Amino acid sequence: MPPSARKFHQLPEGFYISRWKELGQAEADFRRYDVKVVLQNIYILFSRIEIPIAEKDKEIMDLVEHSTPQPPRFKEDDLSNYTALYERSGLIGPLQVPYRSLRKEFTIVNPKIQVPTLVIMGGKDYYLKFPGVEDYIMSGKVKEYMLDLEITFLPEGTHFVQEQFPDQVNLLITTFLKNHT
Incomplete structure (x- = not known):
């Protein structure tokens, strides 16, 4: 099993995956902003070199200063298109697989990928x-x-x-x- 799945507990409490895997945590963090700002903040955070970790009593979205520009490759049209899509579907669905499924037990007997x-x-x-x-x-x-x-x-x-x-x-x-x- 990859070490990242086993070792999240080694990262501080403010680690973004630890925060977002808990029901209600991401919802409360995201609810403070409109969808466009949440998406922009996520692109800014995940384009950095450091792991997004919030201080005690802070949220992940608080890690982005409001004046921080979005990454140059992420154009305003991209942000507008993604915003329109997520305004319809919501932001919580994408949290299910990468974050909230981590606490589930998997019973795969031979976890090997055997294709190129x-x-x-x-x-x-x-x-x-x-x-x-x-x-x-x-x-x-x-x-x-x-x-x-x-x-x-x-x-x-x-x-x-x-x-x-x-x-x-x-x-x-x-x-x-x-x-x-």
């Missing part, structure tokens, strides 16, 4: 700072669970590497698919 797999990561992705993650990936231990794995790092990329370098990511994906058909 491509992972494209930013070299500055804050996820690499989760306890044990960088070592898990760099040491090759991850290949015990993903038997035919190719990992490509885009050195200047952060958590949204696909939006920072869309041409490079598309080329990597299409090349991978051509090599595995």
Whole structure:
């Protein structure tokens, strides 16, 4: 099992995943702002190099100063389109899989991916700072669970590497698919 799933307890109480996995926590944090501001804040937070961790008595959305500009690659049209979509569907649905499913017990007997797999990561992705993650990936231990794995790092990329370098990511994906058909 990847170390990130086991070691969240090693991160401070204000760790964003610890906060958002609890029912009502994200809802209260997000409710203070309109959808557009929440999305903008998430893009700002997840484009940084550090793990989003709030101080005691603060919320995750408090980590973004109101004057902080959105990442240059995240255009106003993008923000407007995402806002319209999330105003219809709500913001809570996307929290179910990455955050709220963490407390569920999984009964997968042999958790191995046996098909060719491509992972494209930013070299500055804050996820690499989760306890044990960088070592898990760099040491090759991850290949015990993903038997035919190719990992490509885009050195200047952060958590949204696909939006920072869309041409490079598309080329990597299409090349991978051509090599595995």
